[in-house]
Amino acid sequence: MLRTVNRVLIGIVGLALLLLGGSVLAVGLGAPPPSWWIHDGRHDVLLSNAERTRWQNDGWWWPTVIAALAVLVLLALWWLTAILRRRRLAEVLVDTGDGEGALLRGRALEGVLAKEAGELDGVAHAHVHLTGRRTAPETRVQLLLEPHVDPGTALHHLTTEALMHARNSAGLASLPAEVRLKGVKHRAERVS
Template identity: 65%
Template sequence: MLRTVNRVVLALAGLVLLCTGGAVLAAGAGLDVPSWWPWSGPDDVLLSEAQRTRWRDEGWWWPVVIAVLAVLVVLALWWLLAQLRRARLSEVLVDSGDGEGALLRGRALEGVMAAEAESLEGVSAARVRLAGRRRTAPEARILLRMEPHAAPAETLTRLVDEAVGHARESAGLADLPAEARLRASKHGAQRVT
């Protein structure tokens, strides 16, 4: 979802800046602009003296300006923190049975799951990424490159039973939701003599 929000916000901001910049350049170059456009020539200013001082004496003006700027700062900080948050799970909390728990590296579990998925018949390559939070159940995102002769239904059944099931059991997780994406392996042309 964050990727979609980023793309939409950046696209809208870029469109607004492009349109505004283009219209200001057109007005500054002396080209014809619509009659409603606030700047009609190279000698116009962005804000006149009257426009800049119009609301200064009103009691509500400065609180509204400060509130709008505060909301923009909070939204910008939220966006920045969302960018810095890791998409990949670095550690998984494993119940060791003694009440303490242990930490399992996320990349280690990803590597084992990928190796077991690659050992399945008809799978040429596998990538696994764990997402989520350390204290809650992680989610596995699995990408499988399938050979042309592979049976997808059988491969998925074995993936859930073997690779995902073994990872869930070995980490002591109650649940390990997984999303698998299957892609066909691309084979180059071979010369037959």
């Protein structure tokens, strides 16, 4: 969801800046101003003295400007923290049967799962990322497949071997996984 919001916001801001900057450049180079243009021509100033000082003496002007800028800063900070926030799961709660439970480091489970997935037949490289909550972890697996491997077979081996072993060893009821398969780049084989 955040990835979609991020892309839409960047697209809207980029399009607005492109349209505004392109129209300023075009008018500055001598093109006739568009119908929505707020100035008369290329030698017109951006803000006249009357426009800059129009609401300066009104009591609502400065609080409104400060509030709008504060909202923009808060939205920008929220956006930045949402992008930079760590999404990696630090630990997984393993049910030990005594009611207490034990904590398993997320990096350890990622490492073991990536190693086992990387040892599957035809897998050149595996990368595992653990997300979710510590009581209900989820995985994102990226497999780099050799050219001769059937993706369906590789996915079947991943789910029945590596993911099942990880789920059973951590004592989890389920371990949902998002798997992305990608083929190794290779040169074309010569047919004789």
